[in-house]
Amino acid sequence: xxxxxxxxxxxxxxxxxxxxxxxxxxxxxxxxxxxxxxxxxxxxxxxxxxxxxxxxxxxxxxxxxxxxxxxxxxxxxxxxxxxxxxxxxxxxxxxxxxxxxxxxxxxxxxxxxxxxxxxxxxxxxxxxxxxxxxxxxxxxxxxxxxxxxxxxxxxxxxxxxxxxxxxxxxxxxxxxxxxxxxxxxxxxxxxxxxxxxxxxxxxxxxxxxxxxxxxxxxxxxxxxxxxxxxxxxxxxxxxxxxxxxxxxxxxxxxxxxxxxxxxxxxxxxxxxxxxxxxxxxxxxxxxxxxxxxxxxxxxxxxxxxxxxxxxxxxxxxxxxxxxxxxxxxxxxxxxxxxxxxxxxxxxxxxxxxxxxxxxxxxxxxxxxxxxxxxxxxxxxxxxxx
RNA sequence: GGACGGGUGGGUGAGUGGCUAAAACCAGCAGACUGUAAAUCUGCCGCUCCUUGCGGGCUACGGAGGUUCGAAUCCUCCCCCGUCCA
Numbered sequence: 001x002x003x004x005x006x007x008x009x010x011x012x013x014x015x016x017x018x019x020x021x022x023x024x025x026x027x028x029x030x031x032x033x034x035x036x037x038x039x040x041x042x043x044x045x046x047x048x049x050x051x052x053x054x055x056x057x058x059x060x061x062x063x064x065x066x067x068x069x070x071x072x073x074x075x076x077x078x079x080x081x082x083x084x085x086x087x088x089x090x091x092x093x094x095x096x097x098x099x100x101x102x103x104x105x106x107x108x109x110x111x112x113x114x115x116x117x118x119x120x121x122x123x124x125x126x127x128x129x130x131x132x133x134x135x136x137x138x139x140x141x142x143x144x145x146x147x148x149x150x151x152x153x154x155x156x157x158x159x160x161x162x163x164x165x166x167x168x169x170x171x172x173x174x175x176x177x178x179x180x181x182x183x184x185x186x187x188x189x190x191x192x193x194x195x196x197x198x199x200x201x202x203x204x205x206x207x208x209x210x211x212x213x214x215x216x217x218x219x220x221x222x223x224x225x226x227x228x229x230x231x232x233x234x235x236x237x238x239x240x241x242x243x244x245x246x247x248x249x250x251x252x253x254x255x256x257x258x259x260x261x262x263x264x265x266x267x268x269x270x271x272x273x274x275x276x277x278x279x280x281x282x283x284x285x286x287x288x289x290x291x292x293x294x295x296x297x298x299x300x301x302x303x304x305x306x307x308x309x310x311x312x313x314x315x316x317x318x319x320x321x322x323x324x325x326x327x328x329x330x331x332x333x334x335x336x337x338x339x340x341x342x343x344x345x346x347x348x349x350x351x352x353x354x355x356x357x358x359x360x361x362x363x364x365x366x367x368x369x370x371x372x373x374x375x376x377x378x379x380x381x382x383x384x385x
Numbered sequence: 386g387g388a389c390g391g392g393u394g395g396g397u398g399a400g401u402g403g404c405u406a407a408a409a410c411c412a413g414c415a416g417a418c419u420g421u422a423a424a425u426c427u428g429c430c431g432c433u434c435c436u437u438g439c440g441g442g443c444u445a446c447g448g449a450g451g452u453u454c455g456a457a458u459c460c461u462c463c464c465c466c467g468u469c470c471a
Contacts, residue, residue, distance in 0.1 A: 058420070143420080
């Protein structure tokens with residue numbers, strides 16, 4: 001299977017129903033991608049991910065490069081084989097670590113010098129190095145190395161990062177092209193010859209820069225485009241505004257991916273911007289911190305009111321956790337610091353995000369996305385459980 | 386019967402004259418978490434009053450007295466607990 005994207009339906013809101021084909025399977029879009037930074041979606045086995053219907057998940061260049069090392073993963077046949085995951089994988093480039101490890105790095109036009117968060121050692125990540133690592137990992141979709149900036153960032157700063165991101169995107173694409181043309185066998189370069197590379201729109205919260213960024217990247221002709229640098233502290237309305245502006249500039253026949261979003265109630269908003277893919281650590285991280293997403297809003301399972309509550313976590317959820325366990329039990333596990341708390345909470349939260357995306361797809365198919373969104377968001381926003 | 390050691394807020398446990406409503410940790414209560422340096426982080430955690438403030442009052446370091454301007458801290462007696470010796 002080679003990379004292929006097909007828009008099956010576009011509804012009046014701009015939302016798209018689609019189908020993304022990768023070397024490791026077909027992905028129904030709009031899709032939610034659980035984050036598995038270090039070769040694991042924390043708290044969930046690959047078998048569980050499969051049973052939950054996960055079609056694509058994320059891995060991280062920076063983390064896997066540091067540990068266990070991309071050459072080791074290459075030698076073991078690539079990330080799919082290494083982690084025994086038959087589905088699709090998208091790898092982030094390390095660009096987000098430019099943002100999240102701000103205290104541990106130095107940026108130049110060449111690339112970024114990181115001090116490892118594991119042992120303090122220095123490492124240079126460049127666009128070329130990032131692609132080299134992602135080729136070794138053999139993800140189905142690699143991301144260009146980008147500069148993700150903080151919020152707020154003034155026009156000059158956002159512009160600088162946007163230009164650097166465009167230049168780095170060009171270098172990523174050129175590196176991959178040169179590798180392919182080099183005559184070396186594919187296996188020596190990449191554990192996944194069918195890998196595609198997506199570019200990343202930046203530009204901070206400045207509409208003109210978002211448009212300019214998108215146009216620059218479209219000129220470079222990538223098979224898919226991400227919109228990055230969102231959900232970094234700005235109001236949600238600004239976030240969707242930026243996503244919509246960028247999406248307008250992107251080709252209709254290529255997948256659009258908003259990186260790092262979002263809350264369940266925010267997902268329909270991005271979809272209505274014409275976004276096809278999203279990822280977020282919220283379901284797994286919050287699960288480990290006792291914050292559970294339900295059809296009636298967020299539940300902090302630590303709260304004393306659940307101590308004797310025999311009801312399932314979410315009466316409208318049909319996941320294994322909600323079919324099997326009570327709130328009282330989930331609270332007990334969390335309070336007792338039991339490993340199973342993280343496992344069950346993660347299972348439910350990921351199931352809830354996937355289920356939400358499934359409902360969104362169904363609503364698009366039925367032409368009812370607007371109605372679904374307002375009902376869904378009102379119910380979740382009520383926060384009653 | 387004797388010799389030591391010890392009794393501190395829900396727990397463990399610092400503190401040996403004022404900066405102490407009393408460290409720290411745990412437990413408890415609540416909040417946060419958006420391309421994962423996160424099974425993490427933050428706040429509260431004696432009672433009470435109000436014009437909610439680096440605010441007032443009360444109670445508190447086994448018990449009762451005492452010394453002192455001032456005591457969880459020093460003295461006396463008593464009550465418990467532990468170890469050892471008879």
